[in-house]
Amino acid sequence: MGQDGNVRIEVERSILQSADAAAAAIRELLSERRIFALNLISSPGSGKTTLIEALLARFDGKGGVAVVEGDIETEIDAERIRKHGVQVRQINTRTSCHIQPSRLLSVLREMDLSETRLLLVENVGNLVCPAEVPLGEDARVVLLSVTEGDEKPLKYPLVFKTSGLLVITKTDLLPYVTFDVERVHRAARAANPAVEIFEVSATTGAGMSALLDRIEALRAAKY
């Protein structure tokens, strides 16, 4: 109690409560339909869309992959994915630097998910804001390309703390850049001791099958 007429209201509640509620609704929608969902997060240009394309190739003929693309503007990524003949929706976030769970929920409600087994959500390219907002995913995947620098887990700890899978991409470029892979491993494990780390090059194909196998196994373990 402060001065006259001034009252203290104890609130003690998460600022992200409304986002958490929407994420819980997404989780429910997905589990009812037995859909395994990945939330892909990275800086712009680290290889999220490329990883999605590799997953589409892997799950081709095994039924039902759906993709939701998040970008500030444009349909470029959705058009790229649409060529693979899968269901894709683009969310343009405009002023927001991440996909809001309420927005994803309404998009999922509009989609035909009756055949879908795997949902891939590509978040807006950014290591900060997407880390703060759960989307009801089964696993969060953070990608880090070797051209970005090995200090990123120290600079953006939250995304590394909350991601179950870390994918180090563009490893074919390692001879040309200063990037201490071991340093990234150590920082990522400090942030999340349970993190699973993969080193891949989509260009040479190195490491890709181990990553795709793991994602397939995670989905099989859940459903």
Next chain:
Amino acid sequence: MHELGIANEILGVALSEADRHAATKVTSIRLRVGVLRAVEPENLSFLFGHLARGTPAEGALLEIVEEPVRVECAACGTTEARSFTFECPRCKGPDISVTGGDSLSILSLDVDA
């Protein structure tokens, strides 16, 4: 600019709580913000001030209680760090895990009732 979304959520909670308690004005808002959230306090206050214009929360002060990074050092038992780290800030040991420091909560509001 991720503070914009956070400021918007704070305003939403503040206005609904003020309304629930029939308060006419929100004078200050206490927040607990973990270091791992990388929130810039000045940026947050500026954006909040802008969003709150014309609402009962106009002019409300944001009081930020910073939550340190919570760690567990297997070697020396240190439990706090000032920033994210993968070596113990005290004994420099490598066997350290980060256990917390990502709070983002509204603790209380001061209102004129």
